[in-house]
Amino acid sequence: MDDQAEGSERLKILIADDNATDRMILRKIVQSSGHVVVEAGNGIEAVEQFEKAQPDLVLLDALMPEMDGLEAAQQIKVLSADDLIPIIFLTSLTDAGSLADCLNAGGDDFLTKPYNATVLKAKIAAMSRLRKLNTTVLAQRDRIAEYNHQLIREQEVAKSVFDNIAHPGCVDASNIKYILSPMAVFNGDILLAAQTPSGNLLVFLGDFTGHGLPAAIGAMPVAETFYGMTLKGFAMSDILKEINRKLGHILPSGVFCCGCMVHLNFRKGVVNVWNGGLPDAVLLRSESGEIEKIPSFNLPLGILKPDKFDAASKVYECAEGDRFFMGSDGMTEEQNEAGEMYGEERYFAVFENNNDPSVVFEELQQSLKAFCPSDDQGDDHSLVEITFCQDEAVDTGHQEEVKQSVVDSGPREWLLTYELRSDTLRIFNPLPLLTHVIREVPGLSSQSGDLHTILAELYYNALDHGVLGLDSKMKATSDGFSEYYRLKGERLDALEGATVKISLEHNPTPAGGVLMIRIEDSGKGFAYQELNKSFASNNVYCGRGIPLLYELCREVRYEGKGNIVEVEYEWPQATVEQDGS
Amino acid sequence: MASESGHLDLEVLEELKDVMEDEFVELLTTYLSDAEVKVAGLKSALAENHHENLRNFSHSFKGSSGNLGIQLLAELCAQVEALAKDERSSDAGAYIDEIDAEFQLVAVEMQKIIAQQ
Structure with missing residues (x-):
């Protein structure tokens, strides 16, 4: 009685046959394998029992009064949706066409009359294995979908946190133009800008190695350090040293941040540039239309130990209208359909051919667009232009909020x-x-x-x-x-x-x-x-x-x-x- | 189990007895009462020249007889089923008479087996 077919669990099996004797024989065979039986005497009953009892497997007579097995099978398959509930057709039909009809109607196997107990048990065991496999696949599919869902939810939360901390500061100032992907933080790009206490402008463009969360994580300490220290009046070199130290400490080896920091003192007409690993920054002189390239002389941030790190910047004299450009390598490495890279040559040619400095930023974008028109990946690069102008003319739009302390407290004498x-x-x-x-x-x-x-x-x-x-x-x-x-x-x-x-x-x-x-x-x-x-x-x-x-x-x-x-x-x-x- | 006649397949019945265990007798009595309904159904379908009913009864009777190893009845039913499928029910009269006669013999032998259990 209890000789359960090897490897098969206890199944609920629907037996639909119009012959009472056939049902008895089938029931006995199935029960002797340890399974539970539900019976139906015709096709309509079979569909009803299927809905009510939710069996794991169906033995279905092909020819029955009221509703035949073929039609019942089709309805059962619709009802079972994603779940694999195997149907084994019971048939005395032997011609190829009739057997094919059974399979086309949704049958998974058939058993010909007269019934043989050994064959039926083996078939039930085989179907049970198939069913288990299907259940596993479905469960995994659902789990993958759920993980994916969760990942997207987490990324959305992470992004809003990043956007709050690694906000671009006063990057919307009237003298700054920039392009930055909306998902830049997950591309590893970060753009920060702040006014120093003495009214100068400090801007940082960073490009972390890698993509996704690992690249984004480094953006938080960089932004916090940048804004915190700028507000307190620290010099650019101190801020760079601190960012380098922090990243070196936090990031795993192989992850670092290429970056360029620029300090613009509008009053004194001085620009300090530190470039560590980004493509050449560019100074476009308004008088002569000439350009000066400012290459990287440093390793990216987060690599060198503090005592080896050189935060010394290049100093440039600037006049009103001079423009400073920096971009991530995503721009020059953008590829067209032929797999050819946009490259530095095309990039610098835009500056050389330019007649009106006020539109060179737009020309750079147009040039790239013309090179690779199928611009669905155009999100992957960042570019910033800062125009040198009288500081009072700069509307920063965004100021770090200064906490107003209560007038009566604090040291007065x-x-x-x-x-x-x-x-x-x-x-x-x-x-x-x-x-x-x-x-x-x-x-x-x-x-x-x-x-x-x-x-x-x-x-x-x-x-x-x-x-x-x-x-x-x-x-x-x-x-x-x-x-x-x-x-x-x-x-x-x-x-x-x-x-x-x-x-x-x-x-x-x-x-x-x-x-x-x-x-x-x-x-x-x-x-x-x-x-x-x-x-x-x-x-x-x-x-x-x-x-x-x-x-x-x-x-x-x-x-x-x-x-x-x-x-x-x-x-x-x-x-x-x-x-x- | 013993039977002198060729109307039943004793080997098949022996196997069924193994499968059915204590429900073996019930299986046989169920078959007999079911078969009487089927034979009556065949006769009335023939009288009404009802192809579909004739096909259903013969198909069903063929299946249950085959499963119990009652080969001659199963074969006769198959003949009727084929005629009904071709809508030639009126030609099935001779076969149905033969089914009726054969079933009487099967029933007698089956009653003997039941008595032996």
Whole structure:
């Protein structure tokens, strides 16, 4: 009774036959294999029982009154949908055509009369195996579909998180044009832009190796570091070092970030570029229409150990209307239908053939489009153009939100003196720290842009012109410009016994407060007595940013031999004069 | 099990007895009562010259007889089924008479077997 067919589980089997004796014999054979039987006496009953009992297998007589087996089989197959419920036809028909009809109607096998118990048991076992296989395949199909669904849901969530953290900042500023895939973060491309506290623009384009989630994960620490440090006033080199260190720490070997960072000081007409692994960046001069290529001189971020990493940037003098371009290698590596790459030659030819710099960005896109018109993969590259212009003309559209502290709290009456010596002057930028201290004063946190500018002007005047004795007039020519930076590096290296002493003092007033900044350097000083005269005649001291100080501060005093400067900054500002520089 | 006549296939019945175990007698009695219905059905279908009914009854009777190893009845039914399929039911009279006569003999022998169980 219990000799279950090997490997087969207990099945529910529907037996549909109009002969009572045939049903009895079949039932007995099937039950002796351990299966459960449901019976039907004709085709209509068979379909009814099928729906009601949901059997695993059907034994169906081909010729029956009411509804014959062929029609019943067709209905059963429709009812079972995706599930494989095997149908074995019971037939005394032996001609090929009739047997073919059974299979065409949805039968999976047939058993000819008179019945043979051994053959029927073997067939049930075979069908049971087939059914199990089908169940497994269906379950796997459903699981794959479910995983895929889940993956897409997770990617959507991940993307919205990434978009919040790795947002492109002030990339919509009026002087920036860019193309970036909407799914860029999963292509490994990242574009970040922020205004520094002193009103300069810092832009980073990164291209992570790989695609998908592994490429996207690196974007988060890069964005956080970039925005966090820029807001606090850190220099570009410090930000690059930190990003490199973080990525080196986080990313698995073989994953890194090619990137180009550019710092644009519109006021001073200076652009700093660091390129690590991206294709040549391009400076398009508005006067001459000539281009300067800025190749990568560095390894990508996240490869070198901090002590081997070089964050030094190339310095370029820029004039109004000059345009800076950088792009990911997705652009030059775009392939046409023939499998040919777009290539750098075509890319640079666009610049060379250009007559109107204001449309070169569009021309670059058109050129690529003309090269590979079937542009369904056109999402895979990023390109950025930044136009050099007067900073006040830049509408950044997006500002990092500054937390407004409650006016009554925080330090209001204090004095801080901070003296930096040679070893420190060589490598350390005190501005983020000082900006941070100043921002603690209620009412000054919202002025940190102005204050950072003032501090930066005073500090670099003290360091460059005071301690290092560099002449600001050198920067008037472009040869002198690069010579200036060469000399600066040389003299910093040789620095000994030098100091820059910074004193900050804040005192409250009925309406707000006054911040006094006093900087004394160990340099020779300068003939500040001539300052007022030179203001009017030529701009010989323009390089020192002194007019700007007069504009922002209520008092600017030089003392001693010109190596001491003291300024007073009052808040709230007496006049609201935001326009013009 | 013993039978002197050639109307039943004893070997087939022996196998069926193995399969059916304690339901063997029930199988035979079910066959007999079912067969009487079928024979009556064949006769009335012939009288009405109803091809479809004749085909269904003969097909069904052929199947159940074949499964019990009652070969001669199964063959006679097949003849009737073929005629009914060709809509020549009126030609089936002689076969149906033969089925009736043969079934009487089968029934007698089967009753003997039932009695022996």
